[in-house]
Amino acid sequence: MSASNPTSHVTFLDGRGELPMLEITTPWSTAEIYLHGAHVTHFKKNGEPPLLFLSQCSRFEKDAPIRGGIPIIFPWFGKPADKPGQHGFVRHREWALKSIQSPADGSVTVRLVLPNSPELANGQITVEYVVEINDRLTTELIVTNQTAQPFTFENCLHTYFSVGDIKAVSVTGLKGAEYLNQPTGFSRHTDTEDAIRFTGEVDRAYLNTAGTTEIHDTSLRRVIRVEKEGSQSTVVWNPWIAKAKAMPDYGDEEYKEMVCVESGNVKENEITLAPGQISRLKVTLGSAVTN
Numbered sequence: 001m002s003a004s005n006p007t008s009h010v011t012f013l014d015g016r017g018e019l020p021m022l023e024i025t026t027p028w029s030t031a032e033i034y035l036h037g038a039h040v041t042h043f044k045k046n047g048e049p050p051l052l053f054l055s056q057c058s059r060f061e062k063d064a065p066i067r068g069g070i071p072i073i074f075p076w077f078g079k080p081a082d083k084p085g086q087h088g089f090v091r092h093r094e095w096a097l098k099s100i101q102s103p104a105d106g107s108v109t110v111r112l113v114l115p116n117s118p119e120l121a122n123g124q125i126t127v128e129y130v131v132e133i134n135d136r137l138t139t140e141l142i143v144t145n146q147t148a149q150p151f152t153f154e155n156c157l158h159t160y161f162s163v164g165d166i167k168a169v170s171v172t173g174l175k176g177a178e179y180l181n182q183p184t185g186f187s188r189h190t191d192t193e194d195a196i197r198f199t200g201e202v203d204r205a206y207l208n209t210a211g212t213t214e215i216h217d218t219s220l221r222r223v224i225r226v227e228k229e230g231s232q233s234t235v236v237w238n239p240w241i242a243k244a245k246a247m248p249d250y251g252d253e254e255y256k257e258m259v260c261v262e263s264g265n266v267k268e269n270e271i272t273l274a275p276g277q278i279s280r281l282k283v284t285l286g287s288a289v290t291n
């Protein structure tokens with residue numbers, strides 16, 4: 001399958017682990033999307049290093065999540081006591097390709113849909129994911145409740161960003177926000193710092209944070225902007241040394257090269273959709289090189 005615009009190309013091929021994937025080239029950028037998890041594993045603007053981190057140790061297997069890129073976390077975040085696994089189940093389901101469009105400007109838009117499943121009322125709760133690729137990367141997770149009952153869920157686009165050196169990274173836009181700190185049993189704090197810097201494990205779920213955040217990476221001389229709609233939570237994560245060593249699908253030293261700034265609705269920001277309602281979580285990632 002290929003897009004109709006001559007300036008853009010979309011190729012459907014076997015990716016790693018022989019999992020089906022789309023390789024996309026636009027006039028501004030390249031990207032890769034696996035049907036497994038509807039997982040964007042790669043986005044790179046021409047003339048810049050890759051925007052997304054992907055672990056060298058990631059599994060590419062049917063029942064395992066991919067480590068890096070943008071895992072889709074749904075319909076729960078983390079590991080609530082009454083749930084069977086961590087971060088929901090859609091990140092290791094195979095999604096179906098619904099359409100590929102490429103308008104005259106050369107952008108490419110890929111639509112994927114989650115196959116019906118008993119956990120989601122056998123198709124009465126539909127989940128669609130739209131990925132738009134041009135000089136930015138835009139992802140939108142659309143959930144529709146067609147049941148007669150309210151449906152409560154968490155969602156998160158768990159984005160792994162590639163950075164030059166984590167010690168030269170700061171994340172801005174969250175000053176004054178409340179967060180739940182996972183390493184201390186989700187204790188509640190208020191962030192009073194101008195920027196988050198990384199000198200150890202950071203694993204925080206910021207609540208009621210609908211605004212834009214920025215990742216300042218002085219090592220790669222790049223600023224990444226994370227703009228979002230329909231997201232009240234921002235999760236900031238770097239596993240640091242001990243947790244990196246404990247993760248089998250992640251290199252011991254890779255914590256130096258990545259930071260997760262995740263956009264979604266988690267914990268007390270969970271969403272309840274009334275019958276017939278639609279939820280849209282949309283994230284746009286842009287970047288610029290600084291001097």
Ligand code: BG6
Pocket residue numbers: 065086087158182203204235237262
């Ligand atoms: C983050 C969580 O969102 O995801 C962390 O806040 C967790 O606590 C991380 O370790 C990675 O999770 P997983 O399931 O992909 O290893």
